[in-house]
Every structure is written in structure tokens, then in C-alpha cells.
Amino acid sequence: MASALLPIFATPPPLRNGATEAQADGTQQARLTDAHGRFLTDLRLSVTDRCNYRCVYCRTGHAGAHFSEIPLEDYARMVRLFVSLGIEKVRFTGGEPLLRDGLLDLVRETAQLRPAFSDAKLDLAITTNGHRLAPLAKPLKEAGLSRITVSMDAVDPGIFARITRVDGGFQRVRDGIRAAQDAGLGPVKVNCVLLRGFNDSQIEAFAEFSRTEDVIVRFIEFMPLEEPSALPGARTWTPETVVPMQEIVARLHAFRPLVALPPNHASETARRFTFDDGRGEIGIIAPVSRPFCGHCSRVRLTSDGKLRTCLFSQTDHDLIGRMRRGATGAQLRAWIRLVVAGKEARHHIGEPGFLRPSRSMVQIGG
Numbered sequence: 001m002a003s004a005l006l007p008i009f010a011t012p013p014p015l016r017n018g019a020t021e022a023q024a025d026g027t028q029q030a031r032l033t034d035a036h037g038r039f040l041t042d043l044r045l046s047v048t049d050r051c052n053y054r055c056v057y058c059r060t061g062h063a064g065a066h067f068s069e070i071p072l073e074d075y076a077r078m079v080r081l082f083v084s085l086g087i088e089k090v091r092f093t094g095g096e097p098l099l100r101d102g103l104l105d106l107v108r109e110t111a112q113l114r115p116a117f118s119d120a121k122l123d124l125a126i127t128t129n130g131h132r133l134a135p136l137a138k139p140l141k142e143a144g145l146s147r148i149t150v151s152m153d154a155v156d157p158g159i160f161a162r163i164t165r166v167d168g169g170f171q172r173v174r175d176g177i178r179a180a181q182d183a184g185l186g187p188v189k190v191n192c193v194l195l196r197g198f199n200d201s202q203i204e205a206f207a208e209f210s211r212t213e214d215v216i217v218r219f220i221e222f223m224p225l226e227e228p229s230a231l232p233g234a235r236t237w238t239p240e241t242v243v244p245m246q247e248i249v250a251r252l253h254a255f256r257p258l259v260a261l262p263p264n265h266a267s268e269t270a271r272r273f274t275f276d277d278g279r280g281e282i283g284i285i286a287p288v289s290r291p292f293c294g295h296c297s298r299v300r301l302t303s304d305g306k307l308r309t310c311l312f313s314q315t316d317h318d319l320i321g322r323m324r325r326g327a328t329g330a331q332l333r334a335w336i337r338l339v340v341a342g343k344e345a346r347h348h349i350g351e352p353g354f355l356r357p358s359r360s361m362v363q364i365g366g
Contacts, residue, residue, distance in 0.1 A: 031117055032085045034343035038296060041088045046303040048095040053129050053164040057195055070305050070320055072102045078301055079110050081332055088115040089123040098132040104143045111144025131169055133176025137183040148180050149189040155205045189216045194243040204255045211280035218270050218283035219248050245286035309343035
């Protein structure tokens with residue numbers, strides 16, 4: 001256990017039946033809710049914006065961090081605040097989170113917390129590109145990780161290399177997926193961002209991959225979140241680059257008849273399907289053609305400690321700054337409630353006057 005994190009978690013974790021540390025400072029007990037009546041239960045925490053891949057739809061050739069990384073004990077305090085407000089799921093993201101030293105300690109300490117309004121354990125997940133996953137899968141599971149999602153945009157090694165602009169990565173990612181399954185982190189989710197004319201040829205191959213490798217494949221419509229780039233091979237978002245859900249479903253159904261599955265919960269982002277023989281599972285995340293904002297339960301923290309209420313927000317809210325200026329726990333919780341109350345009703349992709357977010361995806365956190 002990292003000694004640097006001990007002071008953050010030296011006090012007892014939240015008690016069951018909704019009793020939390022917030023009671024000690026008089027904070028009113030109520031679930032974290034926005035002005036549209038949505039409960040906020042999911043926290044996406046970016047621990048770095050560095051990445052060892054330079055995917056053509058995401059990054060320029062720049063490999064380093066755009067923003068300074070804050071100490072892990074600061075992330076730990078922020079997570080504690082959100083869990084005391086009712087967050088039930090924490091997903092560690094990046095950049096590539098497995099690049100961050102000390103991540104195992106942060107996962108281990110976070111796993112000791114309990115949600116304020118639930119008797120269930122905190123649900124901990126990571127989204128990773130999988131390049132460094134194989135040796136870390138078992139330690140992550142032992143630290144308390146619940147689930148893992150691997151970003152993998154092709155099952156053809158040549159196309160994979162063209163997308164990531166890194167040679168030899170495909171086998172490492174595949175080994176990482178299998179190591180995660182062996183560690184008990186299955187079913188592993190595999191996310192594929194589809195770009196027309198670039199990797200949309202992989203749809204049927206991914207369907208077969210789901211069936212043979214026992215993973216949940218999720219196709220994601222390309223969103224306008226890439227870094228601006230003039231580099232050869234970079235892909236800039238236009239409506240024409242999006243492969244919409246309707247087309248994906250049609251091609252999968254032609255591969256083998258699809259059967260719709262019910263959602264696991266109301267705020268689930270993916271429409272779920274299996275095939276007629278029950279082998280394989282496919283999810284389709286369609287924020288462009290079929291937005292799901294009405295049930296959004298997510299809030300985000302960037303690697304430099306800024307709170308964002310939507311991927312497409314135009315504003316960062318400086319949580320780390322308030323912490324470092326000495327705000328108390330009660331003051332921070334009240335401020336978080338105020339910010340979250342102003343969460344956007346929806347994004348406006350494809351509509352007149354749409355503005356790209358103030359940061360790219362890698363700078364926000366996946």
C-alpha cells in the first residue's frame with residue numbers, strides 16, 4: 001500500500017445505509033442530481049492524458065502530456081468526495097491509464113470505499129488500449145478492479161498498426177485481453193471506433209471475434225473529439241465519416257441473424273445484441289445517430305483535476321484549484337452539487353451552431 005495515499009484514506013470509509021463522512025460536516029444528504037432529474041452515479045476519472053498510441057482519429061504525433069498530472073493522493077481525495085455524494089461506479093481512464101505509476105495503489109484504496117446510498121460494493125473499471133495489460137491484469141483484479149474495457153479498432157494486424165501508428169501492438173493487446181479473462185475480469189468489453197473507408201471493413205470480423213474470443217464487442221460511432229492535426233493519415237470528423245447504427249445492425253444481421261438484448265440499466269450507453277445461436281454479444285454506442293443523453297448518469301474529472309459535466313462541455317470547473325486553496329469537504333461537496341445541477345441536457349452533434357468541446361477526447365478522458 002502506497003504510504004503517499006494513506007493520509008487520504010486514514011479516516012473510516014463511508015458507512016452502510018447511506019451514512020457517510022458528509023454527515024460529520026452537516027452536508028444535506030441527497031443523491032447527486034442535475035436540473036433535468038438525472039441521478040449522477042458514474043465518475044470517469046482520467047489519471048493521465050499521455051498515451052503510447054497515436055490513433056488516427058484521436059491524437060496528433062504528440063506523445064507527451066498536454067496538461068500536468070496531479071499527485072495520486074489528490075485523485076484519491078476527489079474520488080472520496082464523489083463517492084460520499086452517491087457515485088457508485090468509478091472508471092479510470094486516460095490517455096492510457098496503465099502508463100500512470102501508482103495506479104494499482106489508487107485502485108486498491110478506492111476499492112475500500114462504499115457508495116453513500118447503496119449497500120453494494122463500488123464498481124471499479126478501467127478503459128485501456130491493452131498494450132501494457134497482460135502483466136497487470138491479475139494485479140488489477142487483486143487490487144479490486146471489477147471490469148475492464150479494451151480499446152481495439154481492428155482485428156486485422158495491418159489495419160490495427162495503421163490506426164495506432166505503432167508497430168507490433170495487435171498481439172500485445174490480444175494477449176492483454178486473454179490475461180484479463182484469465183484473471184477473472186471477464187467478460188471483457190472491446191471498443192471499436194468505426195470510421196468509414198478506414199476500418200469499417202472490420203465489422204464482420206469483429207462479430208466473429210466476439211464469438212470465438214468470448215468478449216463483448218462494442219462499436220462506437222465516430223464523434224468530433226479528435227485533436228486538430230495536419231499529419232498524414234489523421235482523420236477529421238465529418239458526418240460522412242460516421243458509420244451509423246442502422247448500417248452496423250444491417251451488416252451484422254447479414255453476417256448472422258441478430259437478437260436484441262434488454263439494457264442492463266437505464267443509463268447504459270450501448271444497444272445490446274446477440275446472435276440467433278446465443279454466441280457472442282455486440283453493443284452499439286450511437287451518440288451521433290441515436291443520442292442517449294436523456295439517461296446520462298456520468299460526470300468526468302480530467303487528469304489535471306477539472307470537473308466536466310459532459311464530453312461536449314465548453315467549460316472546465318476547477319475542482320483541484322478549490323482543494324488547494326483550502327476548501328473544506330462541506331464546501332467542496334456543495335460546490336460539486338452546484339456544478340452538477342448545471343449539467344447539459346444533451347450534446348448537439350450535427351446541429352446548426354454545434355461547437356466542438358473545449359478539449360479533445362484524450363485531454364478529457366475516455
